[in-house]
Amino acid sequence: MPNYRIAPSILSADFARLGEEVRNVVTAGADIIHFDVMDNHYVPNLTIGPLVCEAIRPHVQVPIDVHLMVKPVDRIIPDFAKAGANIITFHPEASEHIDRTLQLIRDNGCKAGLVFNPATPLNHLEHVMDKLDIILMMSVNPGFGGQSFIPHTLKKIAAVRKMIDESGRDIMLEVDGGIKIDNIAAAAAAGADTFVAGSAIFGKPDYKAVIDAMRSELAKV
Numbered sequence: 001m002p003n004y005r006i007a008p009s010i011l012s013a014d015f016a017r018l019g020e021e022v023r024n025v026v027t028a029g030a031d032i033i034h035f036d037v038m039d040n041h042y043v044p045n046l047t048i049g050p051l052v053c054e055a056i057r058p059h060v061q062v063p064i065d066v067h068l069m070v071k072p073v074d075r076i077i078p079d080f081a082k083a084g085a086n087i088i089t090f091h092p093e094a095s096e097h098i099d100r101t102l103q104l105i106r107d108n109g110c111k112a113g114l115v116f117n118p119a120t121p122l123n124h125l126e127h128v129m130d131k132l133d134i135i136l137m138m139s140v141n142p143g144f145g146g147q148s149f150i151p152h153t154l155k156k157i158a159a160v161r162k163m164i165d166e167s168g169r170d171i172m173l174e175v176d177g178g179i180k181i182d183n184i185a186a187a188a189a190a191g192a193d194t195f196v197a198g199s200a201i202f203g204k205p206d207y208k209a210v211i212d213a214m215r216s217e218l219a220k221v
Contacts, residue, residue, distance in 0.1 A: 140177030161191025
């Protein structure tokens with residue numbers, strides 16, 4: 001059985017008590033904290049920056065996975081690394097030099113990854129598999145929480161899983177967007193091993209019950 005990881009997205013957390021929220025969700029069984037950064041330029045929304053990452057870092061020991069939905073991307077990478085990020089992913093459309101940006105992330109001591117929107121072609125992967133620790137597949141169009149899962153992304157997840165397996169490399173395959181108890185198994189069956197969930201977890205009164213139910217579904221795959 002794959003090593004499945006649950007990564008709650010703090011985009012749906014209560015920002016008035018964010019330290020408490022991340023502690024609670026880790027206690028409930030989260031493996032990773034997913035941190036969505038939006039710039040109101042690459043995506044039509046504005047969220048949080050390195051200072052918030054630095055603020056929550058002392059509250060949890062699990063990895064912080066920073067998803068940069070910003071353009072340009074290179075300038076802010078060292079700031080997030082310094083703030084305590086462990087994983088940094090970005091969209092190929094946001095970098096003029098994808099190979100260089102991946103290397104910049106690694107040079108700053110973080111795991112590096114690319115993010116693919118539902119309609120972004122996968123050809124970028126052919127040239128940078130040796131620099132990837134994680135590939136993040138968006139199952140919604142980025143910019144807002146609480147969207148519905150786009151079913152055709154399952155085929156895309158399966159295609160990326162095939163590429164990872166053929167490469168022989170240890171690369172995480174993450175999926176983000178509309179992940180809930182009733183569809184997490186389908187994403188796992190397609191090949192994902194890391195699951196971002198925002199409103200499906202933080203929008204519920206009992207975080208542990210949701211995460212446990214997700215793990216029960218994953219155990220059936």
